[in-house]
Amino acid sequence: MEKDSALLIVDIQNDFCPGGALGVSEGDKVVPVLNRYIELFTAQGLPVFATRDWHPATTSHFQAFGGVWPVHCIQGSTGAAFHPDLKLPPHAVIISKGMDPTRDDYSALHGIGPDGTPLPDLLRQRGVKTVYVGGLATDYCVKESVLEGIARGFTMVYLADASRGVNLQPGDTDKAEEEMARAGAGTASLAELAAKG
DSSP, X not given: OOTTEEEEEEOOBXXXXXXXXXXXXXXXXXXXXXXXXXXXXXXXXXXXXXXXXXXXXXXXXXXXXXXXXXXXXXXXXXXXXXXXXXXXXXXXXXXXXXXXXTOOOOSGGGOBOTTSOBHHHHHHHXXXXXXXXXXXXXXXXXXXXXXXXXXXXXXXXXXXXXXXXXXXXXXXXHXXXXXXXXXXXXXXXXXXXXXXX
């Protein structure tokens, strides 16, 4: 990885894994892969960011209030907690998003750190120019994070082996991957990055 790189882990929360309120098929399969990415980035002294949906109980994001989705990832709930097998390092920065009851906030770049600093500012403060992105779900929060990152001037690299899609409509994941590629996103795999050391 480049020295100006960061790892961005998107929404590896209980509610998005099998058995959760909005479980993504095989969503938990990305956890061991992401743990290896975490090891690689940490060994290089590179920053790790982990986003979480952190919704209020009442939000336009939910079906009961006009949105698309069932209730999920309520602030402080078990469903909103990170998957128990995700091995976030002590230096990982937790980014919360989806707290505004009037917005969906799919993109990680709408999130804020523990002190309220927006993620784009946190990345720039650390000199990050290239962001490697994996997590849940490919066709929503991962895609929107990648697209917005590109629009804001970052080099975005999609980690397909560490991502899974919802596929509300058949083929949504494929379409999301095509859209990211058209926008200029790169791709990488664990094997490729591990080989680079």
